[in-house]
Amino acid sequence: MASSPHPDLEDLIARVAMADRAAFARLYERTSAKLFGVCLRVLQDRPLAEEALQDTYVKVWNNAGSYRVNGYSPMTWLITLARNAAVDRRRRSDAGRAVQPIELDHRLADPAPGPAQQAEARDEVQALALCMDELPPERAEMVRRAYIEGASYAELAAATGVKLNTVRTWLRRSLMSLRDCLSR
Amino acid sequence: MSGPPQPDPPEGVEALAAEYVLGLLTEPELRHFETLLVRDAGLRQEVASWQACFAALTADIPEAAPPEDLWPRIEARLHGPVRAALWRQLLPYLLGAVAAAGIAWAALVSDVLTPGSAGPELQARLVAAAQGIALRADYAPRGHSLTVTRESGEVPVDRALELWLLSDSAGAPISLGVLGGEAVTSLALAPALRAQLPGATLAISEEPPSGSATGRPSGPVIALGQLAPL
Numbered sequence: 001m002a003s004s005p006h007p008d009l010e011d012l013i014a015r016v017a018m019a020d021r022a023a024f025a026r027l028y029e030r031t032s033a034k035l036f037g038v039c040l041r042v043l044q045d046r047p048l049a050e051e052a053l054q055d056t057y058v059k060v061w062n063n064a065g066s067y068r069v070n071g072y073s074p075m076t077w078l079i080t081l082a083r084n085a086a087v088d089r090r091r092r093s094d095a096g097r098a099v100q101p102i103e104l105d106h107r108l109a110d111p112a113p114g115p116a117q118q119a120e121a122r123d124e125v126q127a128l129a130l131c132m133d134e135l136p137p138e139r140a141e142m143v144r145r146a147y148i149e150g151a152s153y154a155e156l157a158a159a160t161g162v163k164l165n166t167v168r169t170w171l172r173r174s175l176m177s178l179r180d181c182l183s184r
Numbered sequence: 185m186s187g188p189p190q191p192d193p194p195e196g197v198e199a200l201a202a203e204y205v206l207g208l209l210t211e212p213e214l215r216h217f218e219t220l221l222v223r224d225a226g227l228r229q230e231v232a233s234w235q236a237c238f239a240a241l242t243a244d245i246p247e248a249a250p251p252e253d254l255w256p257r258i259e260a261r262l263h264g265p266v267r268a269a270l271w272r273q274l275l276p277y278l279l280g281a282v283a284a285a286g287i288a289w290a291a292l293v294s295d296v297l298t299p300g301s302a303g304p305e306l307q308a309r310l311v312a313a314a315q316g317i318a319l320r321a322d323y324a325p326r327g328h329s330l331t332v333t334r335e336s337g338e339v340p341v342d343r344a345l346e347l348w349l350l351s352d353s354a355g356a357p358i359s360l361g362v363l364g365g366e367a368v369t370s371l372a373l374a375p376a377l378r379a380q381l382p383g384a385t386l387a388i389s390e391e392p393p394s395g396s397a398t399g400r401p402s403g404p405v406i407a408l409g410q411l412a413p414l
Contacts, residue, residue: 021263028255033247041245053250057258072232079239080205087207124236125243146206147238148245153208171208172199179198182237 009074017064024061032057034075035082041148042086048093055085087150131181139174146171201230205238308386308409315340315406319363321347321386323411328378330371332363339365343403346395347371348387349380357387362395385410 009030015023035056039049059081067077132140138160145151145159156171157164197220203209204217221227306323317337323330332347339345344364348357361371373381387408389401396402 021259025255028258032254033249034242034245036250037245037248038242040248041242050250050254053254054258054261058261061262072235076232076236076239079242080235083239083242084207125240128237128240144241146208147241150207168208172203175199175202178237179202 009078010068013060013064013067013074013077016061017067024057027060028057031075031078035078038079038082039086042083042150043090048089049086052082052086052089055089056082059085083147083150090150091152127182128178131178134181135174135177139170142167142171143174143178197227198230201227202234205231205234304382304413306381306411307414308411310386310388310407310409312337312388312406315390317345317388317407319345319388319407319409321409321411322414323373323378323381325378328373328375330360330373330381332369332371334363334367339363340390342393344391344393344395345406346389346391346401346403348389348401349377350385350387357400359395359399360386362391362393363388364393381411382413383411 009027012023012027012030016027032053036049036053039052039056040046043049043052056078060078063081067074072080132143135143142151142156142160145156149155151159153164153168153171157167160167162170200209200213200217204214204221209217221231305325308321310319310321311317312319315337317339318335320333320335321330322333330347344362346362347360349360350357358377360373360377361369363369385408387401387405389396389405390403391401392403
């Protein structure tokens with residue numbers, strides 16, 4: 001595996017925290033394609049994804065100083081900001097969006113390993129893929145929807161056709177199974 | 185970890201941490217969780233672990249280049265539209281560019297004032313080390329003109345050096361003139377400009393032979409120097 005890009009990104013974020021606009025521009029060059037991909041996946045709408053990406057980098061600029069104390073890897077931090085910005089936009093703009101049903105026989109596609117820069121260490125991605133595979137497919141799909149689409153419990157209930165409290169219990173159990181699996 | 189079925193969420197704070205990261209907590213739950221989070225480092229670590237776990241779910245999402253105009257929109261949101269006191273916003277960039285090019289710049293500081301009511305003579309040194317060019321700018325109040333002397337180096341072929349004034353009272357860099365191939369250039373200054381000279385910074389940019397067509401530095405800024413009393 002190529003050497004980790006993280007030290008560079010951490011350095012750039014540290015300089016952004018000191019209001020270094022040139023470093024901010026470089027950070028954008030290095031990371032915006034990945035984060036725009038995330039925004040597009042969450043929102044399924046280009047103009048909204050563009051707004052969400054702007055929100056993301058405004059937060060990066062304003063919050064870079066708190067990055068280090070959080071203990072995240074830089075890509076985790078950036079992806080989290082992008083996902084949350086996109087989910088915020090989505091929840092504000094199209095609460096009435098049609099819900100795609102989750103079918104019981106839905107198989108998860110194998111998450112293909114992305115380019116090294118795209119995600120956390122490959123090991124982590126593969127461990128997660130294996131642990132997601134251990135979940136019943138519809139439960140894994142609920143986890144993905146909750147994160148990638150920012151689906152609410154109400155939406156997950158609508159997608160699965162079960163009651164909201166049941167859906168919540170399912171999801172929490174699935175998350176705990178995931179946690180157990182990942183800590184093995 | 186997976187206890188017996190219960191009507192209420194059964195799995196405790198670990199599940200709450202995951203739901204927090206997913207944004208699935210209700211308002212009261214969120215407020216309660218955040219009070220826990222403030223005083224529990226272990227819980228903050230739990231949250232960080234979930235962030236990393238979920239972020240890994242995005243590994244198979246392909247990159248997508250955002251449109252070209254998105255970056256300027258972000259900059260405008262953060263720093264406002266480009267307007268008055270432009271050079272103040274530009275100065276860190278200019279200094280950064282100068283430093284990055286390995287160019288030394290010298291501000292000549294002296295507290296020896298020339299007696300007389302016309303004000304002191306001013307001088308600035310502008311050194312573009314990378315280009316091997318050293319300039320001296322002298323302002324003699326009685327002559328109403330700024331004399332720029334190229335002390336060393338050659339102006340690149342087919343290029344000109346343009347001299348700019350960056351002053352507190354001006355909104356944007358003001359072009360003072362284009363320096364051609366001659367070693368000494370004398371630039372006549374309007375009264376309004378003369379008043380801005382003490383303490384002002386001069387900048388040299390590399391431009392086409394006729395100077396910048398935009399009214400702002402369009403080529404690299406290769407040297408900066410402050411006008412100080414001689």
